[in-house]
Amino acid sequence: MEGGTHLSQTVMQIAGGAVIGFGTGIYQRSLLRKVFNVSSSWIYTLVIGFAVTELIVCIILWLLELNRYELRFIEFNPLPEALIFACAGLLIGLLQWTILRRYFFRSGYWVLASALGWGICILMTFFIGWVVVAFFLGALLYGAITGTTLMWILQNKK
Numbered sequence: 001m002e003g004g005t006h007l008s009q010t011v012m013q014i015a016g017g018a019v020i021g022f023g024t025g026i027y028q029r030s031l032l033r034k035v036f037n038v039s040s041s042w043i044y045t046l047v048i049g050f051a052v053t054e055l056i057v058c059i060i061l062w063l064l065e066l067n068r069y070e071l072r073f074i075e076f077n078p079l080p081e082a083l084i085f086a087c088a089g090l091l092i093g094l095l096q097w098t099i100l101r102r103y104f105f106r107s108g109y110w111v112l113a114s115a116l117g118w119g120i121c122i123l124m125t126f127f128i129g130w131v132v133v134a135f136f137l138g139a140l141l142y143g144a145i146t147g148t149t150l151m152w153i154l155q156n157k158k
Contacts, residue, residue: 003069010058013068017050017088035154036103042096049092057084078125086119105156113149117142 003009025043032038058068071080093114100107124138125131 003067006058006062006067009068010055010062013054013058014051017054018047021046021048021050021092032150036157038099042099045095045099046092049095050088053084053088053091057087078123082119082123082126085122086115089118090115092118100153103158104153105158106153109149110146110153113146117145120145 004012022043025046028046029038029040029042032042061068061071071077071084090111093111096114097107097111100110121135121138121142124141125134128134128137
């Protein structure tokens with residue numbers, strides 16, 4: 001198969017998700033440490049959220065005899081990838097909510113912001129043909145959505 005086997009795609013997607021989660025987690029944690037005593041578990045929530053989401057998606061696609069490679073957003077249709085990232089954002093938001101709720105009121109809004117932020121980040125490729133520009137604008141929108149939400153949440157400490 002051009003895109004690899006179901007197993008190789010699953011392993012690749014889990015590894016890719018873990019890398020995205022690790023990088024994002026390190027960056028977010030470094031910013032959040034200035035506001036509250038956030039532990040390294042913040043990073044793990046992103047790694048776990050992406051890896052578990054990719055595992056579930058790849059298993060479902062495997063059962064449907066679809067290859068994850070065929071759903072890549074770069075191949076003209078970003079909607080499946082945007083939904084996958086929104087699901088990852090939902091799981092990540094739920095995991096991170098368990099950290100935020102100890103310190104801040106209104107932390108439940110973080111779950112929605114995380115899901116919307118990640119989904120919209122990828123969905124930008126639908127509206128903008130150039131992938132690099134779309135990623136840049138998508139990342140800015142992700143940062144605006146999640147950053148604004150976090151600033152609002154962090155104003156009300158318990």
